Amino acid sequence: MKHIPLFIFPILFVSGCFGPYIGSVGSTHQHATFKVYLDGNGLNLLNPKYMVKSQHVHMEGEDADTIHKHATGVTLGYFFKTLGMKLDNSCFTTDDGNNYCNNGDKTLKFYVNGVRSNDYDQHEIFNNEKYLISYGNENDSEIQKQIDSVSNPVG
Secondary structure, eight states, rough: OOOOOOTTTHHHHHHHHSSSOOOOTTSOOOOEEEEEEEEEEEEEOOSGGOOOOOOOOEEEEEEEEEHHHHHHHBBBBHHHHHTTTTEEESSEEEEEEEEEEEEEEEEEEEEEEEOOOOGGGGGGGOOTTTEEEEEEOOOHHHHHHHHHHHHHOOO
């Protein structure tokens, strides 16, 4: 049996506690776009309280559709956390505490570039990607309209 030096345990513990590694500010510069629909209604994030909440990742100016990523390793979960919101594979929680969780006929769905994904909060944001987060009981046609409403990333 091999022995692991005791000084390794704190390193393993700390790295496991804080989730994925986020690089330093300036380690990348990428843009992605997104929309959030809750029960068929678009979530309005065009409010100064949501702009430039983190140097690692943010929205800025008059553009609430574009995510500006300035550090490697940044996930959608981290992005929403900077806004006081939470995203996981079963719930989206707004900053005012409203929970939109899977229940019966209403479900939370996540799409990357129009393709359904199960990554949700674990999805690392990458350049030129388009994200849709949708909660409700929309049919395929309604989901497609929501996907089509996500603008193309610029820059």
